[in-house]
Amino acid sequence: ETGVTQTPRHLVMGMTNKKSLKCEQHLGHNAMYWYKQSAKKPLELMFVYNFKEQTENNSVPSRFSPECPNSSHLFLHLHTLQPEDSALYLCASSLHGLLDPYEQYFGPGTRLTVT
Amino acid sequence: KQEVTQIPAALSVPEGENLVLNCSFTDSAIYNLQWFRQDPGKGLTSLLLIQSSQREQTSGRLNASLDKSSGRSTLYIAASQPGDSATYLCAVGFWAGGTSYGKLTFGQGTILTVHP
Numbered sequence: 001e002t003g004v005t006q007t008p009r010h011l012v013m014g015m016t017n018k019k020s021l022k023c024e025q026h027l028g029h030n031a032m033y034w035y036k037q038s039a040k041k042p043l044e045l046m047f048v049y050n051f052k053e054q055t056e057n058n059s060v061p062s063r064f065s066p067e068c069p070n071s072s073h074l075f076l077h078l079h080t081l082q083p084e085d086s087a088l089y090l091c092a093s094s095l096h097g098l099l100d101p102y103e104q105y106f107g108p109g110t111r112l113t114v115t
Numbered sequence: 116k117q118e119v120t121q122i123p124a125a126l127s128v129p130e131g132e133n134l135v136l137n138c139s140f141t142d143s144a145i146y147n148l149q150w151f152r153q154d155p156g157k158g159l160t161s162l163l164l165i166q167s168s169q170r171e172q173t174s175g176r177l178n179a180s181l182d183k184s185s186g187r188s189t190l191y192i193a194a195s196q197p198g199d200s201a202t203y204l205c206a207v208g209f210w211a212g213g214t215s216y217g218k219l220t221f222g223q224g225t226i227l228t229v230h231p
Contacts (some may be wrong), residue, residue, distance in 0.1 A: 002160070043204070043221040049194045056218070090158055094217070102146060102208060103140070108158040 023091030121222035138205030
């Protein structure tokens with residue numbers, strides 16, 4: 001248990017559906033991240049939120065829409081996805097300051113299948 | 116652009132062997148380096164974190180080294196056990212330019228199988 005939880009753990013959705021992934025961290029961290037892990041590819045950073053402000057959008061298609069209402073919660077809203085979006089979506093958090101050691105803690109992931 | 120390469124892509128060893136996993140990166144301006152373990156279909160578990168000013172870290176049977184100048188890190192696993200079977204990921208951390216947060220770039224991982 002790393003202190004980062006994700007729900008749901010598994011999700012199957014059609015291409016016309018709208019769903020949301022949720023991430024919550026109980027570590028008092030101030031930065032949160034969404035990563036995508038596809039088969040046979042390295043983890044890809046999607047979004048970064050620092051102090052609730054989005055500081056990175058790694059050329060992610062607009063069918064993925066992140067939301068960070070506070071420093072403990074992060075959502076990924078999904079709509080009109082494609083089958084190639086099927087992957088493991090991982091959330092992570094870290095504590096930041098200019099002198100902090102900066103270690104990322106990961107949640108268990110949501111296995112998404114788009115049919 | 117930082118690129119991280121892990122060798123070998125897969126490794127199968129008998130129980131009890133000592134083994135070394137390799138990680139190389141192209142840009143030596145890193146903040147730290149993390150080794151993770153990932154079990155099939157699961158999230159990432161952090162094993163060791165080495166700050167850029169350090170040369171190695173140890174935890175139990177695991178030892179990780181870092182040579183920034185050559186862009187290399189190794190993860191040494193002593194007396195391997197079947198329970199060590201997993202994918203091992205190396206990730207280098209660096210400050211995103213002009214911001215106050217860091218980023219991780221991951222390698223593709225080494226799939227380790229330890230058979231009894």
